[in-house]
Amino acid sequence: MAEITLVEAINQALAYEMQADPDVILLGEDIGKDGGVFRATVGLLEKFGEERVRDTPLAESMIAGLAIGMAMQGLKPVAEFQFMGFTYPALDQIINHAARMRNRTRGRLSCPLVFRAPFGCGIHAPEHHSESTEAIYAHIPGLRVVIPSSPQRAYGLLLSAIRDPDPVIFLEPARLYRWAKQEVPDDGKGLPLDRAFILQSGEDVTLISWGAMIKETLSAAQKLKKDGISVEIIDVATIKPLDKQTLLTSIEKTGRCIIIHEAARTGGVGEHISAELAEQALFFLKAPIIRLTGYDTIVPYAKLENYYLPKEQQIIDAVQRVLEFA
């Protein structure tokens, strides 16, 4: 079986579910002939036609509002936003409507839809193209927030996101779109939307991350292994709802925990995880919980963006720091 990239896995999942379910419909800017600016929808217009693969006018609030209406009628819209920074014009529709339609109608109406967007920095894109503000969405009751970090997880999680009866914000790390390739069987098997993934078992320290920072987390673990340090790596993946149990079980074993994310520090999802662990695993902790995050600033333009991201060496140093606690 050929190995494919994360963005190809997204394409494969979309094609699979469109084939399996005639209610699945795609909309977004440049998703038709152009196949999306990252080519996530390439070939789908040719395969499924203009009725189901809709190039929209340039208007994000419109895209979100349309998807909400379609979803209430039983369609399963999967809308693409060109970049996370361009989901912001749609925030009103997403927060005020998609997230609460089920609740305010006591279940009479609902919004089974997916909002996809590439996110994160490190691809030398122009300004506004490097956002990682997943915490905004994670804060909104009624939404699910899902972030894949490998081709296999992208495929399985996207399938489940489309099949889920509620609105899902599906954020795709642009830095990983064409990074590591994997075999991804096109078997239509979804992955759970409320389980974190243990990427590597270990004994000494738990590294918790998601999105593109999984890359540095994995490479740091490789180096630490050479020094005889065994880390457990967890890809949170489903930012909301958060699978606390998997995290707690790991901390109970290792007693040490480092959370690594690209988003700004204050109000980042790392704060929430850290607070949950502090409340529920205090007596297992042998060292303070450490967060390695982006800074509380706007992601700089390309020339300085590398300074913004947490580095592999920072992860290694942090591991060594927590290991100093007996």
Add this chain to the structure above:
Amino acid sequence: MKIIARFEISYYQILNETSEIVGTLPSFAKDNEHLLRLYRIMVLNRVFDTKAIALQRTGRLGTYPSSLGQEAVFTGIGDAMLKNDILVPYYRDYAAMWMRGIPLSDILLFWGGDERGNLQGGEDLPFSVPVGSQGLHAAGIATALKIRQEKRAVLTTCGEGATSQGDFYEALNIAGIWKLPIVFVINNNQWAISVPRSQQTAAATLAQKAIAAGFQGEQVDGNDVLAVRERVDVALTKAREENIPTLLEMICYRQCDHTTADEATRYEPKGVRDLEWKKEPIMRLRRYLENLKIWNQILEEQLQKECTAEVEKAVQAYLATKPAPASDMIDYLYAKLPHTLFEQREQIKQVGDQCHG
């Protein structure tokens, strides 16, 4: 039944595709020096775009949107605006920005990924990247000018794709209600990345969107720098003198990929670009200047050399710009950095030092 309103949209052209005068010649166009100036700026714009793309292709510049084929729009705007008017641009307005004092090297800095490209500009705004958002800022600025009775105008640009955004309509709407001193210019280059003009609106023109907001909209041949310059001038004067807003739809063609990250061959029908090229603005004016016997091959070669040298100077200045210190990423976030961020600033400085070291 009775008809209670009827509307018309005018189309303006002065210099046609074959370089004949087909409209009333405005007085500026009777001044040969003025014509030559417009020509030189359009050529400089084109030389600059060509060089910027070359820099991007060789890894020395980030993603870059060219303005090829759209030079007349931005040159006409830059020429008609007064120094104390305010420009609220989008990302293709190089000629206008340069004419208003932004060095070409700053434009390269911006697309090279350096915020210092936005340092200069007085009251003008930097490029707007979130498509369609800037019209409202322009309306806010125009409101301030009007409150202070300053007799200045705001001009804001956007692409035709941007006209689909709610913010765009909201800006037109308030400009009509509050009678703001503002000119909206749509650079209708027929494409929003891969989406053609026909898929942005079913309306016959974009100009008519002003009608619903209660003011005049008109179409202008965006390949005709004389018509662009004239209509922008008329609109700006109305804005300054009488607080009357205007919407101008410039009809031209994007003779390039959307940006260097795009491949238009994926979606653009074959042959259209070549057909449209016959209308392009620079050759059109050049033939006219030659007919007036004020331009020839020797002058052309000389101009090309001058523009190449001017652009080269900008490139050298850009390439010689030392990277900003890493701490710049947080130093401009607030008027005064809160003490709670001092620790993070220190970390950023350390990371910067390590990476440089």
